[in-house]
Amino acid sequence: MTMTEEQTPSDGQIKKEVLLQLKNAKKYYPVTAGFFKRKVGDIKAVDDINLELFKGETFGLVGESGCGKSTLGKLILRLINPTSGNIIFNGNDITTFTGSKLRAVRRDLQMVFQDPIASLNSKMMVGHIVDEPIRNFAKENHKNLKDETQSLLVRVGLRKEDYYKYPHEFSGGQRQRIGIARALALHPKLIIADEPVSALDVSIQAQVLNLLKELQQDFNLTYLFIAHDLSVVKHMSDRIGVMYLGHIVEIAQKTDIYKEPLHPYTKSLISAIPNPDPFEKKERIILQGDVPNPQNPPSGCVFHTRCPVAMPICQEVKPIFKEVKPYRRVACHLYE
Numbered sequence: 001m002t003m004t005e006e007q008t009p010s011d012g013q014i015k016k017e018v019l020l021q022l023k024n025a026k027k028y029y030p031v032t033a034g035f036f037k038r039k040v041g042d043i044k045a046v047d048d049i050n051l052e053l054f055k056g057e058t059f060g061l062v063g064e065s066g067c068g069k070s071t072l073g074k075l076i077l078r079l080i081n082p083t084s085g086n087i088i089f090n091g092n093d094i095t096t097f098t099g100s101k102l103r104a105v106r107r108d109l110q111m112v113f114q115d116p117i118a119s120l121n122s123k124m125m126v127g128h129i130v131d132e133p134i135r136n137f138a139k140e141n142h143k144n145l146k147d148e149t150q151s152l153l154v155r156v157g158l159r160k161e162d163y164y165k166y167p168h169e170f171s172g173g174q175r176q177r178i179g180i181a182r183a184l185a186l187h188p189k190l191i192i193a194d195e196p197v198s199a200l201d202v203s204i205q206a207q208v209l210n211l212l213k214e215l216q217q218d219f220n221l222t223y224l225f226i227a228h229d230l231s232v233v234k235h236m237s238d239r240i241g242v243m244y245l246g247h248i249v250e251i252a253q254k255t256d257i258y259k260e261p262l263h264p265y266t267k268s269l270i271s272a273i274p275n276p277d278p279f280e281k282k283e284r285i286i287l288q289g290d291v292p293n294p295q296n297p298p299s300g301c302v303f304h305t306r307c308p309v310a311m312p313i314c315q316e317v318k319p320i321f322k323e324v325k326p327y328r329r330v331a332c333h334l335y336e
């Protein structure tokens, strides 16, 4: 069964269908010590996250290095198993899927990686890199595999002849186009793009982002777009989630989050975006201290040690992640 509109938060106007839902998802990596590798603790990379992605949207997931963004992406792709919680995709609880069921669902879930060099096999011809997923998953339905692969290459802005070349013959931006063609080969429903342009020259970034936008329309794609700062996701996203130390602290529609950030951490990220108008005064919010160790996160609100407006309650009570306005959720005692 596909989730219905009634099961999504309602604002009376926007009706959207849920494609993916995370329910209380946790991923703790064990920390071991000594000769016998005794477990001495956990790194709480993803800690009790509730999130839904709507069909056809781009959800931007933003947060500092190490906050758990990639781990969240890997959980959704079922590349790693959650410590607890559930992953619901297209109405099915895929948390415990294995074997042929997992294989089937993997066709719909693809990834575009940050580093196009590391993610492409340098010894393989581009045509075979791109059609590998088809050969693995759906060979029987693809009689004209080469033609299909060549039209995919053309669709991402490469040439038919590039089929016969090798990754080292391309620029960084072109290599990322190869990675995108490969991710599209099985016509997935959801693509997780993990910092897909951060390794590229600034001049090339916009081209690749525009391509991803065009493809979203043509292929009916939903994107989870991972980035470490809010300026990259601004142009791509419909909604944005802000992550801090394994938690999502705020989710909002893009326009709301840039106009009126609610969580103090979101406010600090917004204040760090360079202002294109040199005459407009903008106060930069500098956070104190370093990000705490995820093995020993602060009690209460995990952000309280760096929060410029922390209150006594923040040290003791974990704020509930709740809807404060339609489509607007925040985990902060200021809004309780």
Ligand SMILES: Nc1ncnc2c1ncn2[C@@H]1O[C@H](COP(=O)(O)OP(=O)(O)OP(=O)(O)O)[C@@H](O)[C@H]1O
Residues within 6 Å of the ligand: 029, 043, 044, 045, 063, 064, 065, 066, 067, 068, 069, 070, 071, 072, 228, 294
């Ligand atoms: N396989 C692993 N084993 C142990 N710890 C891990 C593993 N993978 C990630 N971590 C830890 O989990 C936390 C979250 O890491 P993750 O890579 O998900 O963060 P991130 O936000 O994607 O960071 P970045 O932007 O640098 O990629 C970090 O403290 C990291 O060191």
